Amino acid sequence: xxxxxxxxxxxxxxxxxxxxxxxxxxxxxxxxxxxxxxxxxxxxxxxxxxxxxxxxxxxxxxxxxxxxxxxxxxxxxxxxxxxxxxxxxxxxxxxxxxxxxxxxxxxxxxxxxxxxxxxxxxxxxxxxxxxxxxxxxxxxxxxxxxxxxxxxxxxxxxxxxxxxxxxxxxxxxxxxxxxxxxxxxxxxxxxxxxxxxxxxxxxxxxxxxxxxxxxxxxxxxxxxxxxxxxxxxxxxxxxxxxxxxxxxxxxxxxxxxxxxxxxxxxxxxxxxxxxxxxxxxxxxxxxxx
Amino acid sequence: xxxxxxxxxxxxxxxxxxxxxxxxxxxxxxxxxxxxxxxxxxxxxxxxxxxxxxxxxxxxxxxxxxxxxxxxxxxxxxxxxxxxxxxxxxxxxxxxxxxxxxxxxxxxxxxxxxxxxxxxxxxxxxxxxxxxxxxxxxxxxxxxxxxxxxxxxxxxxxxxxxxxxxxxxxxxxxxxxxxxxxxxxxxxxxxxxxxxxxxxxxxxxxxxxxxxxxxxxxxxxxxxxxxxxxxxxxxxxxxxxxxxxxxxxxxxxxxxxxxxxxxxxxxxxxxxxxxxxxxxxxxxxxxxx
Numbered sequence: 306x307x308x309x310x311x312x313x314x315x316x317x318x319x320x321x322x323x324x325x326x327x328x329x330x331x332x333x334x335x336x337x338x339x340x341x342x343x344x345x346x347x348x349x350x351x352x353x354x355x356x357x358x359x360x361x362x363x364x365x366x367x368x369x370x371x372x373x374x375x376x377x378x379x380x381x382x383x384x385x386x387x388x389x390x391x392x393x394x395x396x397x398x399x400x401x402x403x404x405x406x407x408x409x410x411x412x413x414x415x416x417x418x419x420x421x422x423x424x425x426x427x428x429x430x431x432x433x434x435x436x437x438x439x440x441x442x443x444x445x446x447x448x449x450x451x452x453x454x455x456x457x458x459x460x461x462x463x464x465x466x467x468x469x470x471x472x473x474x475x476x477x478x479x480x481x482x483x484x485x486x487x488x489x490x491x492x493x494x495x496x497x498x499x500x501x502x503x504x505x506x507x508x509x510x511x512x513x514x515x516x517x518x519x520x521x522x523x524x525x526x527x528x529x530x531x532x533x534x535x536x537x538x539x540x541x542x543x544x545x546x547x548x549x550x551x552x553x554x555x556x557x558x559x560x561x562x563x564x565x566x567x568x569x570x571x572x573x574x575x576x577x578x579x580x581x582x583x584x585x586x587x588x589x590x591x592x593x594x
Numbered sequence: 595x596x597x598x599x600x601x602x603x604x605x606x607x608x609x610x611x612x613x614x615x616x617x618x619x620x621x622x623x624x625x626x627x628x629x630x631x632x633x634x635x636x637x638x639x640x641x642x643x644x645x646x647x648x649x650x651x652x653x654x655x656x657x658x659x660x661x662x663x664x665x666x667x668x669x670x671x672x673x674x675x676x677x678x679x680x681x682x683x684x685x686x687x688x689x690x691x692x693x694x695x696x697x698x699x700x701x702x703x704x705x706x707x708x709x710x711x712x713x714x715x716x717x718x719x720x721x722x723x724x725x726x727x728x729x730x731x732x733x734x735x736x737x738x739x740x741x742x743x744x745x746x747x748x749x750x751x752x753x754x755x756x757x758x759x760x761x762x763x764x765x766x767x768x769x770x771x772x773x774x775x776x777x778x779x780x781x782x783x784x785x786x787x788x789x790x791x792x793x794x795x796x797x798x799x800x801x802x803x804x805x806x807x808x809x810x811x812x813x814x815x816x817x818x819x820x821x822x823x824x825x826x827x828x829x830x831x832x833x834x835x836x837x838x839x840x841x842x843x844x845x846x847x848x849x850x851x852x853x854x855x856x857x858x859x860x861x862x863x864x865x866x867x868x869x870x871x872x873x874x875x876x877x878x879x880x881x882x883x
Contacts, residue, residue, distance in 0.1 A: 428809040448807065490795060491808045495815045497851060498787060500870040505847045506779060507873035516877045518737065519780045520717040523878070525814040526784045530874040534867035542860050552852040556845055558794045562786055563841040571831050578823035581789040584796035585819040588805045589812070 307332040311368040313361050313383055315339055315348040318400045318427060319374030320439025323353050325472035328441045336364045348436035362390040373399040378539030380407050384414040397422045398465050404452045404481035406543040420456040423465040424481065425449060427474065434533050445473035452481040489547035494555060496537055499530035596621040600657040602650050602672055604628055604637040607689045607716060608663030609728025612642050614761035617730045625653045637725035651679040662688040667828030669696050673703040686711045687754050691777065693741045693770035695832035709745040712754040714738060716763065723822050734762035741770040778836035783844060785826055788819040
């Protein structure tokens with residue numbers, strides 16, 4: 306049982322975590338902190354949080370658990386603000402989509418409290434945001450990756466893992482650099498590509514003619530282009546090196562396909578499509594839609 | 595009422611058209627033609643067709659309506675085969691995803707029956723295929739584009755439009771070249787991109803590690819990479835010129851984003867993401883998921 310949970314950033318991710326723990330009876334009191342007062346008021350009305358704090362430092366002074374669910378670029382300043390105020394037994398975790406930069410920020414700011422910080426990444430993003438998007442059950446069957454530090458006591462890691470499991474999540478452990486390389490490929494690159502396609506078409510004088518004829522394939526393909534610009538600015542900058550490498554590999558792959566097409570090599574294209582289809586149908590888990 | 599409908603290619607598209615017309619009582623008898631005997635037997639078991647013909651020429655000899663629902667690369671041979679056998683009053687239409695190449699094939703083969711050919715494109719593709727994927731109701735609220743020829747009598751165009759409307763589809767008219775340019779951007783390019791990403795990752799030695807961590811965003815983004823390789827080989831080849839131009843524009847856009855990222859221009863990236871998001875949320879019709 307967590308006596309006092311502080312959620313910094315009460316949006317889809319932070320709000321849903323609070324709602325699940327409340328529903329399971331695992332938390333007594335929740336305080337919300339964030340940049341948008343209206344969003345926090347909404348979160349209180351919706352029963353996600355009990356109280357609003359004016360600053361993170363003030364909120365954490367008697368906290369048992371702190372979740373940072375904010376864009377990764379905003380983490381260093383929050384770590385700096387809360388470090389002096391954190392009670393010794395308080396555990397801190399985060400929900401950032403990149404891990405090496407968050408770990409580096411924690412190392413630079415948390416001092417002798419570093420061992421109490423368990424880096425995490427719930428894979429349950431959506432193109433919706435804000436407290437109104439939060440819901441109990443969001444994490445059911447969703448993966449949550451923890452990237453523990455050498456300084457973490459195993460029992461502290463278990464505490465965080467157990468809370469995510471109580472939300473219905475499937476918890477696994479990874480090294481931060483491995484995490485960032487994998488997610489550059491399976492998440493950050495697809496977001497860049499979806500943003501690129503939407504922005505390319507939106508800038509054309511006859512854009513609405515294109516959008517009118519967009520079918521369900523286009524809508525699914527571009528769904529993630531509805532994601533939050535600031536969040537994705539921070540993720541792409543935080544994971545710049547791995548993401549540039551993925552973009553280079555992907556641009557080379559696309560250029561190769563373009564040349565197969567231009568030269569009329571239909572057999573090579575069909576073989577490439579067949580390899581892609583085989584992998585999509587048989588190697589990617591989860592519902593096909 | 596159509597006395598005798600011949601469907602060449604009894605898969606998702608052709609089979610669903612037949613099922614809808616049967617359900618509406620708009621067709622008396624349906625004959626299926628195709629390359630795969632087992633698929634045609636399945637279609638007969640499922641009540642999609644009444645009879646199987648060994649050749650398209652034989653099947654169309656007493657047909658009132660012929661639907662060609664086959665990869666566009668297979669259309670010229672079928673047009674050539676059926677042209678001499680088509681009864682004078684028989685209407686022919688197709689469901690090809692490209693229109694200029696299909697129109698050119700019809701012009702080269704149908705002779706004085708060209709006026710009875712109404713080119714069409716139902717936008718209801720999926721990554722499933724075969725007779726088992728067919729279902730009544732597939733076309734409900736789906737767009738169907740007809741690209742009539744100067745040689746078509748308006749009444750013949752209306753007959754085909756009315757049949758699609760009876761299936762619940764929303765019918766609109768376009769020029770074939772306009773059609774092919776628009777679909778190069780909103781359909782053919784996204785398919786190339788999804789195939790490229792899946793093939794790129796599938797070829798890595800640690801591919802399964804990537805696929806294990808794929809979330810719902812990745813699954814939606816790559817859904818269309820499960821599409822039929824031969825169909826997409828034909829579409830990309832048939833619309834080569836427009837698709838190469840779209841690939842060039844898209845590669846240039848992605849390269850520009852890659853350079854913004856590498857140079858750390860986070861403000862320009864965020865502005866690009868914001869333009870993409872705005873267009874995705876407010877200019878693309880249909881359900882967000």
